[in-house]
Amino acid sequence: MTVKDSIKAEGSALGFSFVGFTTPSQPEHYATYLSWLEAGHHGTMEYLVTEHNRKMRLDPQLILPECKTIVVLAANYPNPLNFTEPAADGLTGKIAAYAWPGVDYHFVIPPLLEKLARSMQIILGKKFAYKCYTDTGPILERDLAQRAGLGWIGKNTCLISPKLGSFLFLAEILIDYSIEPDTPFTADRCGNCTRCIDSCPTHCILPDHTIDASRCISFLTIENKGPIPSTLRHSMENWVFGCDICQMVCPWNHKTKNDLHANLFKQPLSPLxxxxxxxxxxxxxxxxxxxxxxxxxxxxxxxxxxxxxxxxxxxxxxxxxxxxxxxxxxxxxxxxxxxxxxxxxxxxxxxxxxxxxxxxxxxx
Ligand code: SF4
Ligand code: SF4
Structure with a gap:
């Protein structure tokens, strides 16, 4: 068993569906990210525009100067397509599937990353500096995941794995240790499909694999702190926290829906x-x-x-x-x-x- 195999096995035992390796080089999608900010498609998330935030996303070594390898992890959360949708009466609110477990993944994933980092030090026989992330700081997670071989960034902007679908949490451990990077995922398997674009109720999916967040129901119901624009209220239907529509229509989530993935939450999951x-x-x-x-x-x-x-x-x-x-x-x-x-x-x-x-x- 190689060192990489041992780390992957350890990650899998902790509940991660994917463990890959990449370098801290400049993200390929950085230019797209800057154009997205310049177009104002980040809504009111002004913290994204700060110079500090932009610099950190460009260079992961500003987060950990000694960083030589980024270990990228993914964990599946419930795929709503595996559950029968209860009869809708309009008085039942819909919640994005990542929130169904009732426990915030920000509480669940970091201790697992810490455990994996310590196990890696044992496997590699060396104490080294590391830094763990799960949607907790300025890092282009989907870009790293693509480079580590997990999948591609779909037209709906989600990272899609051909084996795992897109109902995924992403996480990273930056480490001061050189490990051979995995082969990046270079194909765009969206092809001619436009199901997500056609189904988005607020028409916020743009042609360049980005979205206008200021119109997206996920942004409007979670990050937006002010009023919901009156022109978009009807499109929200009964979504009260996030929106899964562009993932639910994606053929890759239909393909992978019955596959058994590790359950990070170690508890039975059902729609909230x-x-x-x-x-x-x-x-x-x-x-x-x-x-x-x-x-x-x-x-x-x-x-x-x-x-x-x-x-x-x-x-x-x-x-x-x-x-x-x-x-x-x-x-x-x-x-x-x-x-x-x-x-x-x-x-x-x-x-x-x-x-x-x-x-x-x-x-x-
Ligand atoms: S989450 Fe909903 S509103 Fe946002 S892009 Fe997807 S389908 Fe559109
Ligand atoms: S629905 Fe189609 S176009 Fe949209 S992300 Fe999935 S495969 Fe790509």
Whole structure:
């Protein structure tokens, strides 16, 4: 068994589906990244534009000057295509699959990376400096993953592995030790497919394998701290935290859906279904208690309830009006209040035919 095989076996035992190796050289996609920033497609994520942030992404050795190798890891999270979608009534909120386990991967992955780094020191017979990352700092993760041979960056901007699909967490360990790099993945297996572009509800997937984040539901429901633009609210349907549409339509996730991948969370996984009517009533204490360990906490209560209000408004279900009014009476957060008012207005002004249909049903 080679040193690389031993490290891969160790990573696999910890729950990673892929372990690859690359160098800290300049990322191939850096120019694309800069043009994306210059076009303003990063929305309000202004921290991405700082000189410090841009420099770090260009040169991983600014993160760890002694870095000679980057160990790239991937771990599968649940592929929603393996689960039957419950009957949608518009009052159930959808959550991106990476948040289904209920525990934020930022809590789960770093200790595993630390364990792997220590195991590598034993395997390589040397103590060396290292730095672990999982979506925690300025590093072009998908570029590194492609260079380490995992897959390619699809038109939907996700890293797609032909064996694992794209429902993947990525992580890296920068190490002060030279290990022969793996062969980069050079093919673009999207070919003529445009399923993700055709299915994106906000039409934010651009022709150059990038997205206009300011229109993407994942950005709007998680990173965006302000109001949801009124022109995009209807497109959100009942997504209240992230969006998986462009991954769910991808043929590579259909191909790999039944394959057994390691379960990093070591617990049974199933869709997280959200009862929007009770969710909209969550007090700050209840929200913090319920989502203390969940990625949902990132949206904060004000962002999450804003999203829930939009989804409820999109249901156009006249029977929820009293619940919305009750939430509005006790809500003090202006952002949530304005979206609750929009939801009530959206229900009140629904098309006349729809209203008549409900009223007919109610009297029959
Ligand atoms: S996550 Fe949703 S909104 Fe964003 S690009 Fe994909 S399909 Fe479009
Ligand atoms: S849906 Fe098609 S075009 Fe989009 S990422 Fe998947 S393979 Fe590529």
């Amino acid at each position: 279904m959200i009862d929007l009517q009770s969710e909209i009533q969550l007090s700050p204490t209840e929200f913090n208690r319920k989502y203390r360990k969940s990625p949902i906490k990132r949206a904060k209560r004000r962002g999450y309830l804003r999203n829930a209000a939009v989804a409820l408004g999109n249901s156009r279900d006249i029977k929820i009006t009293d619940g919305l009014k009750q939430a509005l009476r006790k809500e003090t957060e202006p952002l949530v209040r304005s979206h609750l008012i929009w939801a009530l207005e959206n229900i009140r002004t629904r098309p006349v035919q729809e209203t008549l249909n409900v009223e007919r049903k109610d009297v029959s």
